Amino acid sequence: MDTNSAHPEKGETAHLHQDLEGKITELNVADAVIEVESEERDTEDGSVTEVGPEVDAQGLASEMQERCRTLLSELEEFSQYLKAQRKENTVELRTFRNGLQSEMKLIDKLAKKDTPNETTVHSLRSSNFLFYASVWSTAKACNGLTALSRRFYWDPNQAMPNINGEISTRGTKHRTWSAVADVVCQNGLEWVKVSSNTEKRIIWDLAKAGWVGDSESEDFEDDDYDDPQGILRQVESLVKAAKATRVRYRHPSIRLVLPRISRTPKAKEVDMVIQKIRNLGVTVQTAEDMAEELPLSDRLHKLVADRIETFSEVLNIDCTVLLAFASDLSHGRVEPEDWHNKMIQRQRKMEAEEQLLPCSLWPACKNKKMVCTREAAVRMQEIVNTIGTINEKERTDLLMNLNTDARLTTAQRLEEFQKLSDYTIPPDWQLPIEVIDVSVPGMLKQLPPVAEKIAESLSEINRSVTLYGWQSGQTTISSNRAVAKEVESMIEESRESDEIGPDIWLCSTTRSLVGKEKERRGGVKEKTGESESS
Template sequence: MEDTSQVDRSSSLDLFNSLQTRADVLVQEVRSYQAHINQQKREYEVGSRTFVRDTEAEVSSLKKLNPSTTPSDVAAPQNVDRNVEEEEGPRLTTLRSSNLPFFFLVRGVAKKCRRVTAIRVKIGWKEPKNTIGQNAHHQMSMTQENEPASLQKRSVFVDVVAEGGLEWIKVSTLNEKRLLFEMAKEGWEKYSGSDDGTATDSEDDDLQERDPGAGKLELVRLAENLARAAKATRVRFRHPHIKFVLPNIREGVLKDIDSFIAEIRSTGAVVVCGKDVDQFLADGRLDLDRMMPVTADASLTSTINVDETILLALISDICHLSPQQLCSIPTRGPRGAPKTHYKSIANQIAEEQEAPMLRDELYPLLTGRDLDCTAIAAQRFRKIVEKMATSSEQKRAAILLGEGQYKDQPLSVLREAFGEGSLHCVPDSIHFPVRIIQVDIEELLAAGGDPAATNALVCKGFPTSIAARTKDTIRHSTILSSAFLYGWARQVTTLTSNRRMANGLIKDINNVLDTEERQGRGYNADFVGPIIHKCKGARSLIGQDKNNEA
């Protein structure tokens, strides 16, 4: 933010030029960021539209304040005898109140973060009605005990969401002079009391309602709301942590300001202020790759546990053949009937032409890694192949599992056979066949923490109690759940195209964790959850079409 004393001595032209120069850099960086997101096809993983829209609007407003012009919305001087300062007064006041320094700061903070998933985003949560002013921890502990109708939706703005969602950052350009003024306005005794007001920062319009008894400063109330929102949110089974960045507030200079900082920290937030912000923002180079959300490779282990959806995609003719070849596949339907597919299959064929799943997703994920599959999932896979697969899909299935004529064949033979007739080359470092793991889920969950009980399939720290309770809530087939529970117990990445099952499992685990937390048995950073990578698409077997009903 511009130094106040310098701004006071600057003419409107000086201030405008300073803002315009920085705005040009801001716009250029925002456009580069958006272009990189689009190039990486991460549009749906990064929420930055609000920031881009607000930035463009603010820059557009700045252009209207160019002292070289006389825009209609800026009062022109009526008295030529006024001194220069009076003539520039309205324009200078508007320039000084520009929100651009705030956007500069948000952008500077975002550039220093890793795995940014959102810039300027509204976070929502639910809490019981008529509890404004209650202790945040008590309030959230009551949430699950209320009927849905008794919950109210609340929301708060977060300026930067980083670390894949686990870090929420709030920035403010509030300076010490303004802070002391607000302290005096609120009344320090009232502010420093025990009243737990819950209204949010009015500058951000985070909540529509205000706490009628609020006696705390806006940023303190915002910190409390962020803490409550984080407590109601789980990202990879953990609650996000909160950071405040306050470049114009110094610590260790004024006692009252130190008390204000301590009040924010009492909510559990980290506060970075004064010179520490300068150090934090130093070397503000734009590293677009660092800012991107976590890549697929970051969540992969040296061994990949594949479920039946991945096995099916690996052998599907949709992934290996051209549309013309697919149309020529023999069918057992009525003689002379046109080759037709279900709409879902037709959609997959169209998707494959846009983004080949083997080339763009599966092969890069699997290359150089050992491949596991539970015996239950493999058996289900075999049944589907037997019923629906074409001859080429059946051949690939045998290669993939190392069965039939491909049993005990060397890796080079399996790779060559798998790639025969395929549009895509099989990577040299792909590890065939898939290793089939015999595992008893009940025995796995009963193992406690003793790896020897299950042939060392259970990793250290595997929460058997949480896993068992989660399994009891899973409303899906044992076949599907076995793959996820095995991967969880062994702490290897489970690769799946079954997003519904994966999301349901994650939701069930979070619900169990919330129950544990309400009962005083909290898990957070030390919790060992499943490592799941959800593929963007799915591929079915092509063998059964509308002219070939089972």
């Protein structure tokens, strides 16, 4: 094989540099090619910092220190907001924060130099800080943020996609195939790549990869363009990772943010690169699309990932959540008893730390109408009648219309419910929960073929709840993690097209009935759909 044909060397190098110099001249850039090679340094996103007129090194260092402190301060403000919302584990910030802190140390070190010179200025201008600033600026304009600087892995030979961005093995082979999304938002459904590349940098990348000249040449269309730092290659890798990943049954969409590139580039080669990126199905945002940056305080509530915003207007309530609504454990302090089993003891402690209804389930339900299948309602009442306390039985009657006089208004139900809880009952909680009669054979006719396989693997309760939520397009509220994972895995394993499975939202924890001493001591088991699903 002729190595010169694969990598430009010696005689070809002069030609490449001449071509590159011509393109840079067209963009009115004063730097010569040799200066670009020696005076530019790659930054985090593959962009470069250009050397300009002489500047005050100390002043530049002070300015960058201040901007870096401001960014770190905003990041800390966001972290504190997440903690206040009990959502600190829903957004990955560590990698981004660590990178920014390292950059801050570098800037501080340069600022302390006794005799700053041109080398100091160059080091400051070559800092990755501008990249971090661009990423954070982009992130603040997003909704449902879940990560900054998140690396995704994929295996080209893997048949089943990574579910919700997770893979089972993180070996050497998987780490070879990876890509970084600078911002992950829309609750995981959008991955954003941010690049502060200039037109000059894109042309330089093309030259390093061995392509210069006529933009119509076959070399430009060749998919073997493989500069690992080039923006085209970065985006291609991210697209491959997205195609190997599904988040709630969907492939994430990709957006590329180019704040230093115009919608109509001066160089046709740059326009061709951007068009090729668009042809990958990527949304490209250029300088003209950049929105005015709002204060962080105005964006905090939108930044926090909130799956609740994606819920259907009517909610399908699983048996596990019906029990949580009725349980004494969910409505205040339960005094410890020697006959309480380990599960009850653990749930008492969990409720003391994080109140399930005020902090999770009531905000999830908001003022939405709630329904449940008759199978779930009947099983719930069987459990309550067997081991429930007096208060748990009364709450169950108020939750649904199985026994209670149907003429009770919502306001009357809430008033009675308040008497049975230490917490303030939301005035817009839509009681009663409507009980729905469903037909499994009828629902299966309206669902993808894989639904029959799923139905066979589930218990009667889980079958009715899962299929009804799926067929009706309603969000199912559940704490049955085992069933949710089983259903998602079966859909992916049997996938023939872009089937969208049931939308299941899992609350953070479960609640059992406290029950009566006699039944609990006697070993009566509280069988819900969760225990029957295995």
